[in-house]
Amino acid sequence: MESYQKKGIVLRKLILTYLIWRMAVLPGFAQTAQNPIIYADVPDVSMIRVGDTYYASSTTMHLSPGLPIMKSKDLVNWRIVSYAYSTLDDGDALNLSNGANAYGRGSWASSLRYHNGTFYVSTFSGTTNKTYIYSTKNIETGQWKVKSFTPALHDHSLFFDDDGKAYMVYGSGKIMLAELNEDLSGVNPDKKPQILIGNASAVAGPNIGLPAEGSQLFKVNGKYYLFNISWPKGGMRTVLIHRADQLTGPYEGHVGLQDKGVAQGGLINTPNGIWYAYLFRDFGAVGRVPYLVPVKWTDGWPELGIDHKAPDTLDLPVSKGLIPGIVSSDEFGRKNGEPALPLVWQWNHNPDDRLWSFKKRPGYLRLITGRTDSTLLSARNTLTQRTIGPECSATTLIDVSNMKDGDFAGLALLQQRYGFVGVKSDHGSRQIVMINAQTGAAAEAASIPLKQTTIYLKASCDFTNRTDKAHFFYSLDGQKWEPIGTPLQMAYTIPHFMGYRFGLFNYASRQTGGYVDFDFFHISNTQ
Structure with missing residues (x-):
């Protein structure tokens, strides 16, 4: 009986080895x-x-x-x-x-x-x-x-x-x-x-x-x-x-x-x-x-x-994924001779190059306000990457210690009906806020007092079967994530004529000269 069991184990191993080999090398067999x-x-x-x-x-x-x-x-x-x-x-x-x-x-x-x-x-x-x-x-x-x-x-x-x-x-x-x-x-x-x-x-x-x-x-x-x-x-x-x-x-x-x-x-x-x-x-x-x-x-x-x-x-080779060829994480460290922006990044409209930097604080992306705006859609120097399907998420860590009164900064999902999680500086205090503009008008869906100068932010997207739902989160320590606000029902609108993009932003609504520093941007093909 023991001999038959050993032969069975060997046979199963041979079959498994054959199946792995076939999946790896034969076109059209689970490798399309x-x-x-x-x-x-x-x-x-x-x-x-x-x-x-x-x-x-x-x-x-x-x-x-x-x-x-x-x-x-x-x-x-x-x-x-x-x-x-x-x-x-x-x-x-x-x-x-x-x-x-x-x-x-x-x-x-x-x-x-x-x-x-x-x-x-x-x-x-x-x-x-x-x-x-x-x-x-x-x-x-x-x-x-x-x-x-x-x-x-x-x-x-x-x-x-x-x-x-x-x-x-x-x-x-x-x-x-x-x-x-x-x-x-x-x-x-x-x-x-x-x-x-x-x-x-x-x-x-x-x-x-x-x-x-x-x-x-x-x-x-x-x-x-x-x-x-x-x-x-x-x-x-x-x-x-x-x-x-x-x-x-x-x-x-x-x-x-x-x-x-x-x-x-x-x-x-x-x-x-x-x-x-x-x-x-x-x-x-x-x-x-x-x-x-x-x-x-x-x-x-x-x-x-x-x-x-x-x-x-x-009947073509299997995809290795869109990361890092189409989208990519970024630690914001730049060596001498390297381009300031990897090719996965694009600005929302032409940037004002005076108001962003990787040199003022090495290892960080600094976004500086240079004018006042009333909404994310009118704000200049929002740095974007594509979202990807069927699922994806992005996280960042932001230092908000140098925001000025009326400033908004954070992580957005950019389209006409946008949403974001970020920080609002308001009359001497800071709040973690989630803004939801799925109706076409921006509404503050949540506001939580922030007592520290750094905050982790996260946005996740589910495009499976056109679910088109996004959720937003924050973390005080990068370990425990808390949901914030309301789900964003994403919609492809003709006025913007573009799929949703992750965006890092900082804009002023009252006075200029404030700035924030982003420590990293991490993107994943999971929620």
């Missing part, structure tokens, strides 16, 4: 990628492959630095490697000054290209009414040069044809084609823009809510393929595909995909010839999340999806 590829707000993706390396750009609108560039070797695991600009432009709206703001505007959908050894990424802005084209020889470490011109060409696709000429395809509903100057400094004044497709939405039916936009143009095997997004009334975001033998048309089109609202993007292929469509999906308060959809070619058309559906899993 999952959609969304990036469970965070990374909308309007434009993607290229150079050799065996993929690069992608995305929209971050009113944030600075802006127009992020991401890198991947497998289409699944991405990290931010650069930004095309530190600030898009100057002006009250972009500076969050004199009552103006660029929420939901700033710069929108970009177009990333590689041509003759140079990387190009272009975007446009309804805030400035300009089109911007950035270029660099080294997409990861090089300096970006910029050329800008009017007008803003809506949702354009930058395209270099085989004859070396550069074009932009743009528009909404009526899709236009403009030839650019040879130096990309503007639209060629000798070549009038022409109508490419008079009503690109027509292939989606007669009852259209959002006309065709989000153009991305590709040339594959001598044919031109134009991707757009449309939104039929009562329906969902829909992929439209048109093709032509000549750049100028005529174009024929059809619906490329209509499933889960996954849409807007284009085509990418692997070095061994496997094709995908990169798209995004509205996913509630976390934002617009990237999806990959398999593509096969039939009769010269790209067929998107598995049985015309966007699959939940993909």
Whole structure:
């Protein structure tokens, strides 16, 4: 009997070893990628492959630095490697000054290209009414040069044809084609823009809510393929595909995909010839999340999806997680020669660089007030990172000993309907407060006297199945956490047009010159 038991133990070990090996090395066996590829707000993706390396750009609108560039070797695991600009432009709206703001505007959908050894990424802005084209020889470490011109060409696709000429395809509903100057400094004044497709939405039916936009143009095997997004009334975001033998048309089109609202993007292929469509999906308060959809070619058309559906899993490597490539913790220690801000950070609008520092108190982020504001949304120099799904949390430790009367500082979840936990300095006393603005108006949901000069703060998010709930906490010692205030029902709102972001902030409501020091920022993929 003992011999049989030993043999059974050995057999079970062999089976377990085999299963572990199979999960580790065989594609498609518990090691497949999952959609969304990036469970965070990374909308309007434009993607290229150079050799065996993929690069992608995305929209971050009113944030600075802006127009992020991401890198991947497998289409699944991405990290931010650069930004095309530190600030898009100057002006009250972009500076969050004199009552103006660029929420939901700033710069929108970009177009990333590689041509003759140079990387190009272009975007446009309804805030400035300009089109911007950035270029660099080294997409990861090089300096970006910029050329800008009017007008803003809506949702354009930058395209270099085989004859070396550069074009932009743009528009909404009526899709236009403009030839650019040879130096990309503007639209060629000798070549009038022409109508490419008079009503690109027509292939989606007669009852259209959002006309065709989000153009991305590709040339594959001598044919031109134009991707757009449309939104039929009562329906969902829909992929439209048109093709032509000549750049100028005529174009024929059809619906490329209509499933889960996954849409807007284009085509990418692997070095061994496997094709995908990169798209995004509205996913509630976390934002617009990237999806990959398999593509096969039939009769010269790209067929998107598995049985015309966007699959939940993909035969690609498993994700290693979004930390630290897309978001990351930060101890705020900076060595000589290191950039002041790791690439995961972006300011809410253009920052005032006089009023933040890592040098005034080494190992800390100092935020100094320089003007008075009445609300978090009007406050300058809020430093942000994305939230991530399905769950996440962030913690920080803040020294509030140098706040002035009327100051507010803390940890926020930033969107139009924001919430935060922080400290309020009020007539000689300090209170730990939780502010809840889920109704659209900020309300103080809790206030607790604070008798010490340091306080730990925490915000947690649950995006599972679009629960979109946030909770806030504080701790006096970093060990025991106490809930504070009311749950925040997060909501993706069009005025801000962005998924929720963690934000570190300090603003004055009565007098300027106060400051706070943040010791660290820790982010986790759990609540």
